[in-house]
Amino acid sequence: MNIDLFNLKRELDYFCNYYGSDFVCGFGTEEILDCFNKYFVKSKWLDLGGGSTSLLWWLAQKYNNPIDIVDISEESFFLTKILKLSNYDGGCYKYVRSNYYNKDLRLCKTKFIKRDLLSNISLKHKYKNISQIGLLGLCSNEKQFEKILAQICGLLKENGILISANWIFNEQYAIKKNIDNTFLNQQLIQKFVKENNLTLKYCKYVNFINDNNYKGVIIYVIQRKKDLAKSC
Numbered sequence: 001m002n003i004d005l006f007n008l009k010r011e012l013d014y015f016c017n018y019y020g021s022d023f024v025c026g027f028g029t030e031e032i033l034d035c036f037n038k039y040f041v042k043s044k045w046l047d048l049g050g051g052s053t054s055l056l057w058w059l060a061q062k063y064n065n066p067i068d069i070v071d072i073s074e075e076s077f078f079l080t081k082i083l084k085l086s087n088y089d090g091g092c093y094k095y096v097r098s099n100y101y102n103k104d105l106r107l108c109k110t111k112f113i114k115r116d117l118l119s120n121i122s123l124k125h126k127y128k129n130i131s132q133i134g135l136l137g138l139c140s141n142e143k144q145f146e147k148i149l150a151q152i153c154g155l156l157k158e159n160g161i162l163i164s165a166n167w168i169f170n171e172q173y174a175i176k177k178n179i180d181n182t183f184l185n186q187q188l189i190q191k192f193v194k195e196n197n198l199t200l201k202y203c204k205y206v207n208f209i210n211d212n213n214y215k216g217v218i219i220y221v222i223q224r225k226k227d228l229a230k231s232c
Contacts, residue, residue, distance in 0.1 A: 011078075031219050040200060043127070044127055044128070046127040048117055050076075052083060056103050058103070061195055068113060070113040070115050123155060127160060128157050136149060139179075167217045170213060186220075201221040202221040208219075
């Protein structure tokens with residue numbers, strides 16, 4: 001594993017500023033945790049763009065699902081290993097342990113796959129459980145978003161579930177990131193689901209007030225329908 005210290009510092013700063021600090025209500029995290037608790041089944045889980053937060057979502061599930069974590073950042077994998085080996089219980093992890101399941105992180109089976117998901121989404125297997133928390137918020141336009149989301153949904157097994165959450169950048173942060181993702185909204189998700197013969201199990205936009213970087217977060221759960229042709 002090739003670790004870049006500057007990238008590691010960036011990963012640590014992000015973790016400490018958000019998930020490593022005390023839990024703050026009202027920013028959509030409760031809804032995301034509830035989705036993991038409600039919709040995922042006992043089966044292997046694919047976390048796209050995951051890293052140090054994968055274990056947080058794992059604690060919100062009643063099952064000890066093994067995780068295939070796909071990300072471009074080896075530093076996020078390194079931090080995940082540290083959190084797992086230490087059975088981390090601080091910050092937001094303390095809240096999730098108290099309100100969902102107080103599991104031992106060391107029992108979580110993880111596999112790390114390094115890949116730039118915005119350019120290459122192809123994987124060998126299909127899954128009952130898939131999540132993308134933050135990933136598609138990095139798409140530069142609606143066309144790219146729909147293309148990659150369709151590829152992700154193509155990795156779902158029949159009746160499989162995709163849990164998604166994408167943060168909408170405010171004007172200042174959009175300039176800094178050079179990405180304007182304000183095209184993300186509930187109407188776009190509803191249109192995508194209808195056009196691709198999928199089922200929308202949940203869709204909610206949580207508005208933020210006076211956040212430094214984000215306007216809000218859109219949270220949505222998509223299910224792949226059963227292939228009726230196979231069952232006939």
